[in-house]
Amino acid sequence: MIIDGRTHVWQRKMPPDSLQRAYMEPLRAPDGLLDMKQDREQDFPMSQVDMELLIQSMKEAGVDKAVILPLDFGLVAKTEVSVEAYNDRVFQNCGSFDNRLVPFIGIDPNRGTRAVGLVEKYVRNCSAKGVKVYSATGFYPNEERMHEFWDLMVEYDLVVLTHAGASRGPLDENYSHPILFGEVLERLPGLKLVIEHLGGKFRSETYELARQFSNVYTDCSALQGWLPSEPDCAGQGCGRRSKTCLEE
Numbered sequence: 001m002i003i004d005g006r007t008h009v010w011q012r013k014m015p016p017d018s019l020q021r022a023y024m025e026p027l028r029a030p031d032g033l034l035d036m037k038q039d040r041e042q043d044f045p046m047s048q049v050d051m052e053l054l055i056q057s058m059k060e061a062g063v064d065k066a067v068i069l070p071l072d073f074g075l076v077a078k079t080e081v082s083v084e085a086y087n088d089r090v091f092q093n094c095g096s097f098d099n100r101l102v103p104f105i106g107i108d109p110n111r112g113t114r115a116v117g118l119v120e121k122y123v124r125n126c127s128a129k130g131v132k133v134y135s136a137t138g139f140y141p142n143e144e145r146m147h148e149f150w151d152l153m154v155e156y157d158l159v160v161l162t163h164a165g166a167s168r169g170p171l172d173e174n175y176s177h178p179i180l181f182g183e184v185l186e187r188l189p190g191l192k193l194v195i196e197h198l199g200g201k202f203r204s205e206t207y208e209l210a211r212q213f214s215n216v217y218t219d220c221s222a223l224q225g226w227l228p229s230e231p232d233c234a235g236q237g238c239g240r241r242s243k244t245c246l247e248e
Contacts, residue, residue, distance in 0.1 A: 003102075004058070004066040006161065006196060006221045009049040009093070014071070014079050014086045051093050055100065068094055069132040069161060070106025076137050076170045083107065084118060091126045104130040104161065108137050109149040116152055123156050130159035135180070136171035142183040154190045162193065165200015179205040185213045197222050 058066055070090045072083045087106060094101035105122045107115045122128040131153060135141055141150075141162070153160050162181070167173040178199045185191060194217045199206030209216045 001064045002062060004063050005194070006219055007054070007066040007068055008071065009051065009054065009068050009090060014073075014081045051097070051101075055097055058100065065100050065102055067130070067161075068101050068103045070104070071132065071134060072106045072108040072111075073134070073137060073171075075108050075110050083111075087118065087122065091122060091128075095126075102129060104128065104132050104159075106132045108139075109133060109146055110137060110139050112145075115149060119149075119152055119156070119158075123158070128158070130161060132161045134163045134171070135175040136163060136167035136173055138172060138175060140175055141180045146184075147187075150184055150188055150191060153192075154188050157190075157192075159192045159194060161196060163197070164195050164206065165197050165202055176200075177202050177205055178209055181216075182209060182212070185209065185216065189213075189215065191215060193217065194219060 054066070058064075068090055070087050072086075073079065074083050083106070090106070091103045094103040103126070105119055105128050107118055109115050111118075119128075119131060139146060150160075152158075162178075164176050164178045165173065167176060178195045179202070181193060181195075185193065192215055193213075195206045195209070196219055198218050198220055200222075206216075206218050210218065
């Protein structure tokens with residue numbers, strides 16, 4: 001079975017405009033490709049995902065299942081849709097495709113008790129299997145105020161996917177160092193953690209964590225941005241066989 005462990009189904013009204021524009025800034029280079037001064041929907045390519053098209057793409061690529069990851073940026077900048085409405089829509093849409101789409105919860109732990117409540121809701125009502133977090137929204141994973149949230153991940157046996165590496169716009173990549181999860185993993189040996197993008201520019205930290213903790217995993221998504229300029233990194237790593245905790 002082939003599982004795509006990291007897929008987004010963007011809903012245009014959920015990401016803040018400031019973030020959307022920041023990540024599309026590179027598209028300004030080719031003349032006439034994108035007018036960043038316009039607010040027309042067509043000026044935000046790939047910002048609204050057709051679920052049927054996703055399923056068709058999976059069939060063509062031979063992918064059996066895809067893990068769907070909502071993203072919660074609502075505390076960073078204003079969004080038109082609430083985090084709960086966004087997650088509700090993802091879980092409802094995924095339920096229409098015979099378990100081929102596996103929705104995770106997209107939540108910012110900065111929401112505190114609200115985050116805890118939403119995790120419990122989707123575990124209880126939707127049998128959620130995991131949570132997507134994005135520490136660049138403004139939290140250090142090893143902060144004491146995060147303990148309750150990580151404890152909940154272990155209590156419900158949820159897989160945690162976390163962004164690591166570069167971030168743009170209103171996001172702060174200083175929060176996205178993988179090594180900051182070291183204290184969390186020491187305290188919670190039962191936590192299943194996936195560090196995305198191999199850690200990006202901080203990938204040496206991912207290698208170090210993977211050497212120390214058997215419950216640390218990673219993925220190779222979005223590596224095309226830096227791999228061509230650093231080909232030697234393809235031969236580096238932690239020495240562990242690549243795997244996914246979704247298969248265990």
